[in-house]
Amino acid sequence: MVIDLTQFHQTFFEESLEALSDMEAELLRLDSQMSGRRFSDEFKANNESLNIIFRAVHSIKGGSSTFGFEVVANFSHVLENLLDDIRENRCKTTRDLISILLQSCDCLRTLVQNAQNGINTLPTDINDFQIKLEKLRGTNCAVPLDRRKNIRSIDNFNDSKTGWNISFTPNRDMLSTGNDPVRIIRALTQLGKIRSILNINSLPSWKNINPEDIYLSWDIDFFEPIKKSMLENVFSWVEDDCVLNIIQKKDPQKSSTSKSGQYIDTNADTMVPAPGASGNGLEVQSIRVSTPKVDALVDLVGELVITQTMLSQFSEEITPESIEKLQLGLSLLERNTRELQESVMRIRMLPVGFALNKLPRIVRDVSQKLGKNVKLDISGEGTELDKSVIESIGDALMHIVRNSVDHGLESPAERIKAGKPETGTIHVQASQKGGSVVITIEDDGSGLKRDLILKKATEKGLVAEDANLTDEQIDNLIFIPGFSTASQVTGVSGRGVGMDVVRTRISELSGNVEVTSKPGTGTKLTLRLPLTLAIMDGLCVKVGSQVYIIPLLSVIESLSVPEQEISRPAGGSELVPFHGEYLPFLKLHELFKLNTAVKNTSDGIIIIVEAESKKIGLLVDEIVGQQQVVVKSLETHYKRVEGVATATILGDGEVALILDISTLTNLVNHKHHQGHTLKEAS
């Protein structure tokens, strides 16, 4: 029986990518200890960090050779050798070296992702890099590494006389566990030079042979003086299915053939992959849920069952006295349901750190490229957010941080001239505020250059020449599509696709983004995101006989405006005064063609809403209240409706539509509107 190894491939890929994230994080930690020093300075790296990095590479190597991804195995092998040199102080640790290790981390990630996509060849650039890595070790073997013989010869660098004697006797039924001794011996050859002697003493006569059993054993001379744990690791898959004896060679000529005793575990360090504490940027289909969360859920379901039993008992004998008990039971049920709902939602919640852990790398690479000193300060990474939100904000965050380093922070010379510390700081903070999560990205740079922004916007025709804009309005120009102030296109930013993409992405998640800036002291971007997309806070409003839900995140204020305060400039639009501004407003009953007694603003209420930093008013009959609503898709059985985002079910079982505020604001702000009408849903 052969076990199909491909079923473990997905796990291997996920674990490998996680191990690479760990490695990257650890490298960056090492690097940050060195910040401010010159890149060629040597320093003593923390052993613990090195071990984590080593383990990550080692577990990828082990896995990839088990599953036959040779390209990955070869590359990680070379990398592992280099790391071993660093660990044994045979190699200078410098920031330059860390840069190289970071690059190799990228290469390895590409290779793993290639393997995941079924590509098992070595791209030439990675091959070149691999050769460079080998040269770094001081060996002369600059040959393509996909020929395994060459790798083995590289291992022959050490002339130490001691190696290992391995006696390996597989149990008869080892093949039934899916393990193949040949593959293990092949894996040994990747660690170093071996000589194996096959023992066929226990081979039965041809008649009695069972083709699914193993009758062979091996005595292997291993010539490299490597760690015992590395050898043991090769056998870790089969340690329960064989008699294994690894003995250090006393004398290279004399080989010990002791076969006594089972596999004895010494206190050698075990090579287990680091627990998957940090995530990776890849879209994983599964969610890892911590056990306490599941336990809480199980407890709650238990309580729910008890309450349900209690209620059904009461219902059998309803007397005036039992009404009170019934009410008590109902309030219990309500509490259970609410807690259950919260726990279930919590399963989808992940720490926002999953999205933030890509930032240190970006900051490091960009600042190095631009010759700036930047310190990244992240706090609140434990704040939890819905998994789908986290997956979607990663790119936006990266973009913002990259912008801060590129445009926000000044060069060291400029900073000193401005009387600031040479190293710039970017502070990323995540926190929960009410039903939303707020992420702020703040730098202590020069602030937005308003004159430049305005000049650029005028040049591009985004604002009129004579427009008289407030500082806030100018700051918000950076969100307009096609706007980028970088005077020249660098590799870092300035391609004209910028903050508008950020804002679009955040709006899609029904969040918003704001910018505040003080010249000379810095810029602060604030992202406000809903905790979850499945449940939201909504303002229930009534128009005619219908109830509509406005997402509370979009609501700014509600006001009652007498009809005579409405301005009607030529062109048919109506404007409502709001804190010194005049805002256009939509009459929902006209837009949705509903019958209502409320036709003008004196009788109804205007709700000021904002989307993509455009404010408009919505005229409704009355506000019914504020409540949490469960978002239900309209598109499952119907289709997208213009002006309506999704739907929900109210307490009385009726369906209420949730308004799509960004469509509505765009409707009003559209330049060529002929009255405000929605696209007819045909």
Added chain:
Amino acid sequence: MDNTNLADIKEDLDNLEQQYLTFRLSDQDYGIPILEVQEIKGWTAVTPIPNSPHFIKGVLNLRGTIVPIIDLRLRFNLERKEYDQFTVIIVVNIAGKLAGLVVDSVSDVVNASNEQHCEAPEFEGQLNRQFIEGLVQFDEKLLILLDISKLADIDDLTDVSADQDPGTVPEEN
């Protein structure tokens, strides 16, 4: 393969009876395959969807899922009728998509074999032939079997009936 055998199988297939749910719409009986019916429920108020075709009455909460409701009278350009205690919503499931059809009343479940089908003749009327699967004579009455998948295809609601203006001759053929 034996030819007579094949013929037998074909005959069996023709005799295969299918069950149809019949309902009334403006004094005419219609039938839809019962396997496509998920449930039948009484008329309850629905939430209108802004700017949707007039025969989409709105959406309904069906135990947590939101289902569009189509008024078949309006879909067929028949005259509007006040909903009463006989008005029912037939919830149909077409390839995983749910839709509710409002009809005057449901009548019965009938068995009809393929043999009993006759091709829909070309006739003048309000109903486009593409929605008709066939006709069946049943209890001295004519039963119109509908092709429900075309009727309730939400993505193709523009093709309503043969004539937009009831009473005129269909343009078809």
